[in-house]
Amino acid sequence: xxxxxxxxxxxxxxxxxxxxxxxxxxxxxxxxxxxxxxxxxxxxxxxxxxxxxxxxxxxxxxxxxxxxxxxxxxxxxxxxxxxxxxxxxxxxxxxxxxxxxxxxxxxxxxxxxxxxxxxxxxxxxxxxxxxxxxxxxxxxxxxxxxxxxxxxxxxxxxxxxxxxxxxxxxxxxxxxxxxxxxxxxxxxxxxxxxxxxxxxxxxxxxxxxxxxxxxxxxxxxxxxxxxxxxxx
Amino acid sequence: xxxxxxxxxxxxxxxxxxxxxxxxxxxxxxxxxxxxxxxxxxxxxxxxxxxxxxxxxxxxxxxxxxxxxxxxxxxxxx
Numbered sequence: 001x002x003x004x005x006x007x008x009x010x011x012x013x014x015x016x017x018x019x020x021x022x023x024x025x026x027x028x029x030x031x032x033x034x035x036x037x038x039x040x041x042x043x044x045x046x047x048x049x050x051x052x053x054x055x056x057x058x059x060x061x062x063x064x065x066x067x068x069x070x071x072x073x074x075x076x077x078x079x080x081x082x083x084x085x086x087x088x089x090x091x092x093x094x095x096x097x098x099x100x101x102x103x104x105x106x107x108x109x110x111x112x113x114x115x116x117x118x119x120x121x122x123x124x125x126x127x128x129x130x131x132x133x134x135x136x137x138x139x140x141x142x143x144x145x146x147x148x149x150x151x152x153x154x155x156x157x158x159x160x161x162x163x164x165x166x167x168x169x170x171x172x173x174x175x176x177x178x179x180x181x182x183x184x185x186x187x188x189x190x191x192x193x194x195x196x197x198x199x200x201x202x203x204x205x206x207x208x209x210x211x212x213x214x215x216x217x218x219x220x221x222x223x224x225x226x227x228x229x230x231x232x
Numbered sequence: 233x234x235x236x237x238x239x240x241x242x243x244x245x246x247x248x249x250x251x252x253x254x255x256x257x258x259x260x261x262x263x264x265x266x267x268x269x270x271x272x273x274x275x276x277x278x279x280x281x282x283x284x285x286x287x288x289x290x291x292x293x294x295x296x297x298x299x300x301x302x303x304x305x306x307x308x309x310x
Contacts, residue, residue, distance in 0.1 A: 059299055066296070095299070102301040109248040149245065149302055183246065 001229045003029040004043045006073065008064045013050035013087065013204065020206035021047060025222055034067040039076055044229045046073050050087030050142070050204060060103060060145045061091030070096055082126055082225065083198040087143055090190075090200035099193055099200045100154055100163075104147040107183025111144040116181055116203055118189050119169040120220075122162055125192055126228035127199045131220040136173045138217040139203040141181060146202040148184035148191075155185055166190035166201055233285045234310040235277045237297055240270035245302050273297060282309040 003021045007014045014031060022029035029047075030040050039046065053064035064070070070092075077083050077098055085093040093099045106112055120128055120135045131137070150158060158164065166189040168180045180187040182202070190201030205218025241247050247268050254267035279285045289307045298305045 058296070062296065062299070094301075100301075102299050104245065104302060105248050107246060107248055109252055147246075151301065154301075183248075 001027045001044050001226070002040060002042050003027050003045045003047055004032045004039045005029060005047050005049055006034060006067075006069050007031050007049070008034045008051070008053035008067060008092075010053045010055055011049050011051035011088070013206070016204070016206045017047045017049040017086070020209045020218075020222065021045075024210045025226065027226075032069055034064065034069050037068045037072060039069070039072050043076060043081065045082045045084065045225060046076055047206075048073070048083070048085040048089030048092055049206075050089055053088055053092065056145075059091075059095065061088060061093075061095040064088075064092045065095035065097075074098065077193075077198050080195065080197050082228065084127065084221075084225075085198075085200040086204055086206060087141075087146075087202055090202055091145065093198060093200045098198050099191055100158060101148055101150040101191065103143075103145045103202070104149050104183075105145050106143070106147050106181070108181075111142075112146070112181050113140065113142040114181065115140050115215075116189070117169050117171050117173075117179070118166040118203060119173050119175065121164045121167055122192075125165060125196050125199070125224070127192070127221050127224050128165060129227060130223035134173060135220070136169060136171065137220055138171075138215060139205050139208045141203045143182070143202055146182040146184060148182075148188045148202070150185060158191065159186065161194060163191050163194070164188050165192050165199060166203070233277055233279060233282065235275050235285060235289045236308040236310060237273040237275075237289055237293060237305050238270060238308070239273065239293075239298055239303050239305045240268060241302055242304050285309050
């Protein structure tokens, strides 16, 4: 199982991703500089890390979406390869139009760093098969622009096709505005593309997998990926 | 030619930054409403035909300068 972690100037969660995929799960994990034009041969999963690529200039993720490596990430996704974008990685996937929508400034205007609870909305995705329907898991967020937004018609489409993978919720799994930290529409924390092979999410599952460092709420996503890729 | 692209959040999009500035202005006693904050991009674009230059700027907006999910732009050729 081979994982590529694209690294942009300003990425700062690339080592979290390398640690989670490489050290904790023992996958063959390779950092890939943004100027590269090809992913490593045999890449199964592209994990786009969080951070402040290109200093968030213009819009978060807008410049990174144009980086040379992203053309090959698109090719990988078009061929059905798995892609996960976390935090700034989610913003990059939206700007690259691999996912719909945009991440606006948090409704509170503040950078928010805290643990949140997420409810699993679909368990048939390669990112969620190891989780139970409606399962609640706890992972950290750390962002200033996580306010997921779509045109009303596109939001209705996204919901209708089951594009929402994770929603912010209470510890008991209740959905509602009170549990949405950043103002995201419909409490959306993570979405998938139509084909279901590209996931973008604001929370950081890769920061909650190593029992030596604390809670391990993010493991479900990685265990799901492991079995998805073992199946081929 | 000098081109000025003004990028604004679409009307329906919440602008928390604008809201915060509005509150700040209220604090100084200014009776203002609907404060919206955008971005102004200036550049020199080669060419002498304003229509052609504007078309180039529009293409730049479509490719990079504007995210149509949340923003709209107006282009001015000076």
